Amino acid sequence: EAQVTQNPRYLITVTGKKLTVTCSQNMNHEYMSWYRQDPGLGLRQIYYSMNVEVTDKGDVPEGYKVSRKEKRNFPLILESPSPNQTSLYFCASSLLGKRDSPLHFGNGTRLTVT
Amino acid sequence: GNSVTQMEGPVTLSEEAFLTINCTYTATGYPSLFWYVQYPGEGLQLLLKATKADDKGSNKGFEATYRKETTSFHLEKGSVQVSDSAVYFCALSGVAGNTGKLIFGQGTTLQVKP
Numbered sequence: 475e476a477q478v479t480q481n482p483r484y485l486i487t488v489t490g491k492k493l494t495v496t497c498s499q500n501m502n503h504e505y506m507s508w509y510r511q512d513p514g515l516g517l518r519q520i521y522y523s524m525n526v527e528v529t530d531k532g533d534v535p536e537g538y539k540v541s542r543k544e545k546r547n548f549p550l551i552l553e554s555p556s557p558n559q560t561s562l563y564f565c566a567s568s569l570l571g572k573r574d575s576p577l578h579f580g581n582g583t584r585l586t587v588t
Numbered sequence: 589g590n591s592v593t594q595m596e597g598p599v600t601l602s603e604e605a606f607l608t609i610n611c612t613y614t615a616t617g618y619p620s621l622f623w624y625v626q627y628p629g630e631g632l633q634l635l636l637k638a639t640k641a642d643d644k645g646s647n648k649g650f651e652a653t654y655r656k657e658t659t660s661f662h663l664e665k666g667s668v669q670v671s672d673s674a675v676y677f678c679a680l681s682g683v684a685g686n687t688g689k690l691i692f693g694q695g696t697t698l699q700v701k702p
């Protein structure tokens with residue numbers, strides 16, 4: 475089954491404790507992206523990657539890192555989480571080259587930073 | 589810059605009522621337009637899309653027409669069901685240099701009561 479898999483689904487942590495949210499897709503998509511969803515703000519892009527070893531900042535990259543060592547994986551790293559990073563996070567992937575190619579989303583990771 | 593504006597929610601309807609969720613956009617060039625749906629506890633799923641002016645996207649009884657003259661992509665359904673209760677996001681793509689990126693509206697929550 476074609477899917478984007480994120481782990482964990484729920485995560486509670488404390489300020490400053492490094493964490494990684496994993497994301498994997500099995501559709502051979504070139505494009506992968508992380509979004510955060512906050513009430514009243516919709517989804518905002520954090521980072522994106524157009525291929526292996528190619529990553530770039532989205533609209534709200536501060537406090538986050540990513541890597542793209544393999545095509546299928548795109549982990550999101552918070553080196554020193556802070557309470558304002560409490561949010562619902564989504565990983566997504568799509569084909570490149572077709573302007574109407576839809577984004578496929580994971581089921582989300584709800585992060586709470588205390 | 590590119591942006592999407594949706595009507596504020598929540599929208600509360602009785603079963604079998606007619607649904608309209610307004611969406612307008614600002615964009616340079618010729619974006620593709622999408623509606624995504626998010627059911628409770630899940631990621632976003634593509635509901636329908638349209639890639640050029642006057643195209644009509646449709647799926648599961650929902651429809652939306654790409655209106656370039658009014659820069660709108662309103663979502664409609666003739667008879668809603670309780671199972672349609674979800675958050676609906678309007679989005680556009682085609683951002684230069686970040687071709688996989690979607691720009692989302694803030695989302696509209698729909699509650700359908702029996």
